[in-house]
Amino acid sequence: MTKRYITTAIPYVNGLPHIGHAVDYCLADVYARYHKLLGDEVRFQAGTDEHGGKIFQKAKELNIPVQEYVDQNAEKFRDFIKALDVECTDYIRTSDNEHVRRVQEIWLKLKDHIYLEKYSGWYCTGCERYITQKEYDENKGICPDHQKAYEKLEEENYYFRISDFKDEIREAISSGEMLILPDFRKKEILKLLDESPDVSISRPKSQLTWGITVPDDSDQTMYVWLDALSNYITVLGYPDKDISEWWPASAQFVGKDILRFHAIIWPAILLELGLPLPKVIVSHGFVLSNGQKMSKSIGNVVNPVEVIDRYGADAFRYYFLRHVDTFADSDFTWDKFINAYNNELANDFGNLVQRLATLAVKNNIIILPREHELDQEYKNLMDGFKYSEAFEYIWEKIQNLNKKIDEEKPWILAKNKETVKLEECLNNLINGLLDCSYALSPFMPTATNKVSKIFSDKINLPKSPLFPKE
Ligand code: MSP
Numbered sequence: 420m421t422k423r424y425i426t427t428a429i430p431y432v433n434g435l436p437h438i439g440h441a442v443d444y445c446l447a448d449v450y451a452r453y454h455k456l457l458g459d460e461v462r463f464q465a466g467t468d469e470h471g472g473k474i475f476q477k478a479k480e481l482n483i484p485v486q487e488y489v490d491q492n493a494e495k496f497r498d499f500i501k502a503l504d505v506e507c508t509d510y511i512r513t514s515d516n517e518h519v520r521r522v523q524e525i526w527l528k529l530k531d532h533i534y535l536e537k538y539s540g541w542y543c544t545g546c547e548r549y550i551t552q553k554e555y556d557e558n559k560g561i562c563p564d565h566q567k568a569y570e571k572l573e574e575e576n577y578y579f580r581i582s583d584f585k586d587e588i589r590e591a592i593s594s595g596e597m598l599i600l601p602d603f604r605k606k607e608i609l610k611l612l613d614e615s616p617d618v619s620i621s622r623p624k625s626q627l628t629w630g631i632t633v634p635d636d637s638d639q640t641m642y643v644w645l646d647a648l649s650n651y652i653t654v655l656g657y658p659d660k661d662i663s664e665w666w667p668a669s670a671q672f673v674g675k676d677i678l679r680f681h682a683i684i685w686p687a688i689l690l691e692l693g694l695p696l697p698k699v700i701v702s703h704g705f706v707l708s709n710g711q712k713m714s715k716s717i718g719n720v721v722n723p724v725e726v727i728d729r730y731g732a733d734a735f736r737y738y739f740l741r742h743v744d745t746f747a748d749s750d751f752t753w754d755k756f757i758n759a760y761n762n763e764l765a766n767d768f769g770n771l772v773q774r775l776a777t778l779a780v781k782n783n784i785i786i787l788p789r790e791h792e793l794d795q796e797y798k799n800l801m802d803g804f805k806y807s808e809a810f811e812y813i814w815e816k817i818q819n820l821n822k823k824i825d826e827e828k829p830w831i832l833a834k835n836k837e838t839v840k841l842e843e844c845l846n847n848l849i850n851g852l853l854d855c856s857y858a859l860s861p862f863m864p865t866a867t868n869k870v871s872k873i874f875s876d877k878i879n880l881p882k883s884p885l886f887p888k889e
Contacts, residue, residue: 421459423669429468432492433477436499448505452861466511467493471643472544475629504732511654521653523634532580541569577621584687597696601746608682667695678702704748733863741810769886791857
């Protein structure tokens with residue numbers, strides 16, 4: 420049995436879960452469920468990133484003690500994962516004492532490549548990122564993502580000598596030993612790697628208190644990204660435990676905005692710790708609203724919990740896994756969602772289930788059970804992380820089944836008492852549906868499970884439609 424460890428980015432808890440956070444979770448959950456179908460053993464991490472200036476500032480603004488603030492919000496993320504029907508096995512909060520201690524130990528292991536130096540430059544608290552002079556000039560001093568002026572920092576920081584690892588990282592990325600998907604992002608990263616200076620990995624305590632204290636210098640707080648990236652291995656018990664049973668990760672899911680941390684700083688840390696690099700880093704696109712970033716000031720923010728409450732987790736996952744491309748930016752609007760829900764989920768899928776179950780019950784059809792196999796084309800798409808395409812591929816089969824019912828007209832066969840033909844026709848259609856449902860189970864676990872129950876030994880006609888129309 421292959422063991423697979425998969426990870427998701429841990430969101431900052433300076434607010435509530437938003438629609439973009441769902442992407443990591445949905446993609447990773449499909450990966451996990453698909454591999455479980457194939458018989459693999461899966462460990463799946465999720466959690467929350469709770470340190471840094473951004474969170475500290477927000478708690479201060481709200482006048483809430485920081486720990487209390489992160490406790491409240493972290494709970495909402497946990498609930499969100501459950502509401503999405505995401506089956507993670509390991510959950511970490513970076514304010515956990517165990518994590519803090521383990522990160523301090525990791526720091527000590529990196530010491531040969533850490534040096535103290537004056538930093539004079541720019542920082543964006545929104546991005547929690549040091550900004551190069553080149554970027555500062557290109558963006559005219561304003562962060563394009565947060566619409567805020569970069570802050571000027573003049574302070575003494577610890578640096579991590581990335582330059583010591585660049586050649587090895589470049590080789591691992593170029594050779595595919597650490598595969599970066601999609602390919603165009605890999606090219607961007609290789610370019611960025613060449614330009615990357617050593618990274619500052621601490622801030623003076625006088626400037627930032629909310630974070631992990633540097634183990635042998637209590638005047639310094641660790642850079643939130645060193646702390647956050649380490650979660651992928653501290654959650655497995657590193658360095659107290661031997662993690663080789665699960666590490667390297669089979670796949671790490673991250674948004675395009677944070678690929679640089681995962682493809683440059685993270686491998687440098689791992690190389691110095693003597694740990695292997697992750698096998699694949701999947702960098703997904705962004706969810707936009709009418710082509711625009713969702714933002715409170717534009718007023719186009721959609722609360723994902725509202726979508727799930729109204730339509731259920733499967734409908735949410737349906738939209739996010741079929742209509743949100745794995746790699747490119749995609750749009751979410753209520754109109755698009757409701758249209759997809761009514762015309763595709765309810766019509767194509769829900770109606771098909773209802774029609775076939777009704778015909779089978781009415782005509783006393785016995786279903787001859789068949790093994791449901793995953794076809795090669797589907798597997799190729801799934802193995803290439805092209806989830807939206809795999810979904811599309813199965814959906815075409817569903818639409819074909821709908822066409823087939825209309826062409827074969829089983830109700831006419833019934834009327835003409837052509838029993839053998841009718842049995843064969845409905846058995847083919849129902850088994851076709853069950854094949855599709857099996858392939859869709861990583862995407863819509865609850866609905867597909869219901870479909871299996873409806874068409875078990877005896878047909879259990881559903882009392883209400885799987886996806887009631889609006
Ligand atoms: N805390 C860091 C991650 C540390 S991982 C060691 C962080 N947090 S975040 O809350 O800003 O983002 C969490 C995840 O959500 C990231 O993968 C990010 O790319 C993703 N998304 C945030 N907004 C998004 C969209 N609008 N669309 C899709 N994904 C987006 O970064």
